[in-house]
Amino acid sequence: MTDKPAVALHALIHLARSHQNLFQQCVDLALTTTRATTAVITIHRQETDDLRIAAAAGHLSEDLVGRTFARGEALAWRVVTGQRMILISDPQFQSDAHFASGHRRPGAYLGVPLVDPDGRVFGALSVDTTDSAEQLGGIDAEALTLLAQATGVAHARLEALERAEETADQFEQLAALSADLEALNDPVEIANQALEILVKITRMQVGAVYEITSHGSPMLTLAVWADRERAQNVLSELRSLPGTMLAELSSSSEPVVLTGTFPQREAHFQETHWSAVGAPLRPQGHMSGMIGVLRIGVEQKAPTEVIRLVEMVARRIDRAVERAALITDLRRMREAALRRMGRVLEYRDGETSGHTDRVTRMALHLGTLLELSDEQLDHLRWGAYLHDIGKVGVPDQVLLKPGPLTPQERERMQQHVLIGEELLEDEGFLPDEVRQVVRHHHERWDGAGYPDGLAGECIPLLARIFSVVDVYDALTSVRPYKQAWSHEAAMVELVAQAGRQFDPQIVRLFAASGLVDDHRYEID
Incomplete structure (x- = not known):
């Protein structure tokens, strides 16, 4: 040459x-x-x-x-x-x-x-x-x-x-994935994000999470597809694969690798071989499902790094499920403690039993009609539980007095909203919106309320909602200083005070909702 x-x-x-x-x-x-x-x-x-x-x-x-x-x-x-x-x-x-x-x-x-x-x-x-x-x-x-x-x-x-470039890119994506997974607590978010990365960097066609049903069979709960139509066509030929994989994993704490050939060749795909990797999901030691990835058109088993990646993601999901369960238990305990505190206060100030539950139910119903967010409804519910917590600082002779209060006694009674806010200041898990319900549920729309004389929409929305149901329940309940009003009389009073004591829109919604009765009241 x-x-x-x-x-x-x-x-x-x-x-x-x-x-x-x-x-x-x-x-x-x-x-x-x-x-x-x-x-x-x-x-x-x-x-x-x-x-x-x-x-x-x-x-x-x-x-x-x-x-x-x-x-x-x-x-x-x-x-x-x-x-x-x-x-x-x-x-x-x-x-x-x-x-x-x-x-x-x-x-x-x-x-x-x-x-x-x-x-x-x-x-x-x-x-x-x-x-x-x-x-x-x-x-x-x-x-x-x-x-x-x-x-x-x-x-x-x-x-x-x-x-070399692909390996470097894989390490970069894995490092980012590891950091992202550490920041997530939701098992579904973790599985979805991890599967997307796994399918991308391992050239797998599909990644999936299966949950074990009460009958012991696998149920697909999440799937990520590199090529949805192609993968679905192929998976139709492998309907028994999840069950086979689950049976293998039930007796192993390690990932399982399966390979095989398709039972028949169809016009919609040319591949003859497949390789799958699965790992068990065992939060708190109990097998609840599995995570797996599938590659099409490869005769050999999946590489070791793919197996380790699937195992890493499975363990990450396990920890997230355990954290989620712990957080759920803690929230349940917190909810029960707050509700119990509100009910204990009922017995001290002589309120009718069930006041806390009733005002909470009515407030949440109103909040739902007003299309509050889930977070706002949580705050409204907690505020309802704790609205009168400050009454623990009011002497019995004032709190339980059967007759009218003197000006000095009334001033002492009104301090319960400030005492309540002060008691909750150190409770870091309670947001400001809850303390606002406690402090401001006795403010008036016309500015003549206490403790700050706020008027109109300057009064926090949750406090405005709660004040309507709190007064309604107070009017229709027996107290040491009064008999219970009828539903009709209480509603007449609420309507009369709309635009003076209460937000007229909220009273209108309360009256029209049929929340406490089938009656309807119109506000001019």
Whole structure:
């Protein structure tokens, strides 16, 4: 080979920056170093078991790139399966010869295998002299062989670079995933985010979480698809896989790896092999489900790093479930403690039993009608539980006095809202909105209330809601200083005080809701 082609081969090996660039340079060189009229590179795709033209140069080359050939549909298959050079002086009479024009024409064919440094044949470099008087011989075969060898070396170099970049990207994504998972407490969020990353960096087609039903069978609760339609078609062939995986995991605390072939080949997919990895979900030591990933078109088992990743995510989900259960228990305990505190206060100040539960129920109903958020409803409920907690600081002779209070006693009674707020200041888990209900539920719409004389919408919304139901229940209940009013009389009073003591919109909603009775009251 002359100096010029040698320089071209050196550039091919060391300067190509992508496989497409490499393959195109290769076919261009094939044309200039042989007597061919057309040069093509076909690459073997394992996942679909076909040959695809990756690059072409010369006669009719613009129509060739992207064409695929099943086994036996092109002479290049002889090169790939035989792993040797093939020279045919006139292939037009060969049944497996393919012609770019679609018509069989005279001309020689020469094909050599593309082999990487490990000896793996990954495609073929082919040239032909169709519609030309040129013949191909030993010099052409030598030139094409050298070119194929150089392409194999460059191909391996590019693959190594891609693997290095992919590995670096995987580590970067895993580091980010680890940090993200540490910040999450919701098991579903953790599983979804982890599966998306797993499917992406491990080239799996699907990731899934299954829950064990009361009958002991797996029920799909979450799935992430790389290619939803393709994966669903394939999974329809593997309906028994989740049950098989679950049976394997039930007796193992380690991940399980299963491989197999599809029971039949359908038109909607070409793959014949699959590989799956599953890990048990065992929060608090009890198996509640499993997490798994599936890869299609791979004969060997999943790599060790994939197995470890699936196991890591499973343990992360376990811890999240345990944290979620603990948080739920703590919230339940907090809720019970706050409600119990409100009910204890009923017994001290002589209120009718059930006052706390009644005003809480009515306040929440009003809040729902006003389309409060879940968080606002929580705050309203806690404020209802604790609205009169400050009465623990009011002397019995004032709190339980059966008759009218003196001005000094009334002032002492009104201090209960300030005492209540002060008692709750050190309770870090209670937001300001709860303390606002405690402090301001005796403010008036017209500004004549206490302790701050707030008026109109300056009064916090939750306090305005609660004040309506609190007064209604006080009017309709027996107290040491009064008899219970009828529902009708209480509603007449509320309507009369709309725009004075109460927010008129809230009174209107309360009266029209039928919350405490089927009666309806209109406010002018």
